Amino acid sequence: MKAKTLGLAIAALLIVSEAANAQISDDAVKIGVLTDHSGGFAYLVGKHSVEAAQMAVDDFGGKVLGKPITIVTADHQNKADIAATLSRKWFDTEGVDAVTDVAGSAVALATQEIARSRNKILLISGAATTELTGKACSGTTSQWSYDTYAFAKGTASQVTKQGGNSWFFLTSDYAFGHSLLADASRFVEENGGKVVGSVRFPFGSPDFSSFLLQAQASKAKVIGLAMSGADLLNAIKQAREFGIVQSGQNLASLVIYINDIEGVGLDIAQGLTLTTSFYWDTNDETRAWSKRFMERSGGFIPNLITAGTYASVLHYLKAVQAAGTDDGKVVAAKMREMPVNDFYNKNVEIRADGRVMHKTYLMKVKSPSESQYRGDYYRVVAEMSGEQSFKPLADSQCPLIATK
Incomplete structure (x- = not known):
């Protein structure tokens, strides 16, 4: 009888464990850095945005809900059609759960439409048009860093x-x-x-x-x-x-x-x-973080897009952890519910329109x-x-x- 009871308890634990694991699609969280690697913005973003995203993953611990976090990147070449094709492929066939950076307003607007149609997370740190949180706003998009x-x-x-x-x-x-x-x-x-x-x-x-x-x-x-x-x-x-x-x-x-x-x-x-x-x-916290980033990036001074990419990825991962899932709609709601806190944002709100209310x-x-x-x-x-x-x-x- 004891053996039977123990067996039932173990089976129940396995069922609970499998249910929890099922909340992470493809047994991994994959973040895509869609950026300019070869054009006029590459010196500001490109490999530096990839490094910022990876630094956020490393600082978070490399896993979320027990599943690995991976970073992929692609060059949108500052062309909206290329950005749309890349993001569509990422979401549909390569298991990407969230996209960040998206430097360039036309690129960001095109990517936002793809993400919206698939209920995927878009973390915009490199585009400044107010349309992203205006008439083109999306429930799964947040706009970081700045706008015009x-x-x-x-x-x-x-x-x-x-x-x-x-x-x-x-x-x-x-x-x-x-x-x-x-x-x-x-x-x-x-x-x-x-x-x-x-x-x-x-x-x-x-x-x-x-x-x-x-x-x-x-x-x-x-x-x-x-x-x-x-x-x-x-x-x-x-x-x-x-x-x-x-x-x-x-x-x-x-x-x-x-x-x-x-x-x-x-x-x-x-x-x-x-x-x-x-x-x-600005202060001791921004200097400490920036020193670490510069050591990782060969001396590049982090700009507002670099910082925004790090902050967006870190907050996204915190929201996945808190929500217990990587489902886009659920995570986006949790991101808006939770205040943004990191080395330069202190209790910052993400509004319903997706605007991150930085100083x-x-x-x-x-x-x-x-x-x-x-x-x-x-x-x-x-x-x-x-x-x-x-x-x-x-x-x-x-x-x-x-x-x-």
Whole structure:
């Protein structure tokens, strides 16, 4: 009788164990880093995003609910159709449970549609369009790191409040630049400033001299740079050559990364104002994490996308653990229920629209004489809460938000 009872108990334990294990599909959790490995964003993301995701997995312990966690990656080549094909293959035939990074707005929007149709998790750290949490929002997507609204608002509002009340904009002539211009102009005017002029230039312009001369002639206190990438770096370099900052006008970038600052050098970038959601040298925790990352990555200074990729993967794994499953809908709900806590986020909310409510910071780039060591590039001018930074839900076009 005792043997029979023991046998029944063991059988019951095996059934319970098998039921628990069945909650993880394919007996593994697989995370795909869909990123730019070969194009214009590769220096910011690429292998560095892969390292950030792997670091989060390692810090979590390498397993979740007793099952191994693996990282795979692919190059979307900054093409939406390639991103859609890769993500479809990952989800349908290769057992990928979640995708992260997805640098580039068109790429992210295409991937979001694939993830939505399959109830898969999308952790966006490398795309800035507000459509991802606006009219295209998804219940299984969360947007980390930044968006165009927050950075345009942070820079335009804070600089205007601090006396930069007249602006001239240099704007890249495509949807990204137009969106930045529209948002930043609104925030300048809402804070008592005035936009005295603007000029659009074609994407990929090698020569900004005529545009900078117009900005200089406007006598605006602030020249707003509604652009990114190589255009932005060229504009900053040529503005220094024209003596624009030296003569009293200020440059304000709406989207720039710390690696760009290092690339052009403090002698050229000094005085530039910008907004960011992460600076490696903020406090002891960010410095400790960044030191570990730099040791793993060959000295690369982590940017806001690097930090966002790590944070998104870590929070996802915590949610899988808490939910007891890797089912996309269940995990997404748990991610929104749980506050985000890591080395730089403290009790941060993920809203119903998927927006992660990071703090943001207005920074001014230091001069070479102010900088004491590599990476000592920023001085904090203002700190803004997530509520102060991101578009209010009352203004959201996200269909997941209940409207009265």
